[in-house]
Amino acid sequence: MPSLGQDAKKAAAGERVYTTYCATCHGDALVSSGQTFDLRRLRKDERPRFENAVQNGKGQMPPWKGVVSVEEMDLIWHYIRTLANDRDQ
């Protein structure tokens, strides 16, 4: 069970990775205008769905396998969780 501090560190690092690779289409701080998937809608139990889309692409999203590492994907997930609609308040 990771400590809260570790999660926060991962989320902060994840913001940087997100801004580098994802914000182009999914918006600054996860806010886009609705033409792409709103990542804040990803639920807590949807990590496999998230990882599948990142690695293999989905619809008009390109595949990121081999570019975004598994570790970076983990950081992005932690960042998304801090802004998700169903985040722990």
Add this chain to the structure above:
Amino acid sequence: MKKLLLATVVAATSAVLPAAPAMAQSSQDLLNDHKTPGDVLVYGMGYSAQRYSTLAKINKSNVKKLVPMWSYAMTDNRGAEAFPVVKDGVIYTTAHNATVAVDALTGKQIWRVAHDYPPETLRVVCCGVVNRGAAIYEGKIIRALLDNQLIALDAKTGKEIWKAVSPAPATTANGFAMTGAPLVVNGVVIAGVAGAEYGHRGFIEAYDAQTGKHLWRHYNVPAPGEKGAETWANDSNVTGGGSSWVTGSYDPELDLVFWGTGNPSPWNARGRKGDNLWTNSIVALRPKTGERVWFYQASPNDPFDYDGVHTPVLAHVKVEGKMRKVLMQANRNGFLYVLDPSNGKLLAANTFGKVNWADGIDLTTGRPKFNDVFNGALEGRKVTVWPSVSGVTNWQHMAFSPKTSMLYINTLHIGMTYEAPEPEKYVPGKPSGPGSVKRTTVLEDPNVRGFLKAVDPMTGKSKWEVPYKSPNYSSTLVTAGDLVFTGVMTGEFQALDADTGKVLWSFQTPSGILAQPVTWEKNGKQYVTVMSGIGGVYALRAGDPNLANVPAGVTMWTFGLFDK
């Protein structure tokens, strides 16, 4: 003997006449585009890129009767940014994944050619999956593809005539993509690239319009050891950016093509001290050889992504009491530059929106008067900067009316906080843009994020300004009917009074507009055509709540006066 004579006559005739007279679009036709308002042949509605039409059948007195004639679905839900070409009753336009020919009077599709590209291509398309249009030349529709290829299609059938692959190192893996419309000058196809957010070394290049043969390449960043490389610390020029994703203009008297170059890479300027030539510059090139005759750099050592690609517009305006030919560029950095197109000498440079990173431009040296905001950003301090990375204007084209001597510019009114950390060593091939600095949006009024302005070129002052909730990323079009046409991000296509800015007419299209309106004439009747389809960098990433859930989907619309 008779047969031989006939053969001789045919040979002699074909040497004089073009191969396909009905589909000529010769170099001469392209030169005269601005004088033949029935057709729209050259990006910018003529080589001067004024986006001005002498047509006046639609004017202030009757624009209220403007109605849609037809709409056409592009089968795409990315952004629509293309410039439609109109020739002999056919409209040619593009999406990132298709090129189409449509009957101009009915909207019926004549042909559609789909373009496929590997899915990883989109990894290096930073700012909207788009295409800005095709060029027409001697019966060919010539366009760029996202994966760094150019193709020429038969204008009558859509059949491919040639395909050219941009030579190394222009690959997706190296950060390159092509979104801009080519410009054809005297049989030379000139094209640009995107990629400064992925550490490429940008260029402008040329191909033979008849064969697709690669002719020349002008790198917008010097090679190691080349003159200009001394303006890049730590060999940062190797991955120095300098894109060319917006089409340039051409002056046939000077035989010069003018093209804006983009931001340096990475965004964080702290690892690339120096002026970073020839990024954020206007370059004047010989179309035949690519020789650079002059350059003018607007934003040296740019930390703010003030991507200076805006199309230079050529016109005659009054300078010190005398009419003279000038080149004008409304730059993303917030200054409106007026230059002598023969030598690049600066004639005027004034702000046309809120700017705080410089206290003006020194007219003698042409350099910005940098202040604490700029210096603080380079030192790594957190500063509040106007304008934001999106600029006072972005890529959307302005129009110039010789009747009013005014520029009609869609502007942004958005600032940012900015902080550049100690730069990490840049790894070639990795994204080099937004992730390299920290930014947040700053607004004065969340319901006024942009204006359409009528601007005096020599002073930057507005005659009128119309506020918009979200900035218009549509280009403008101005006509001799004293109308300014623009699109709105929430889908309205509008006509404004060129003298007062009053909105005289508005029509709701199904999606947001960030494209390029054009006007043309057929059978004595004037029409206006524009594409609708939200997307592009602002809608995708700015988080503008005014644009939440604007429907996606690309359509093309043509309007005419209701005359029944």
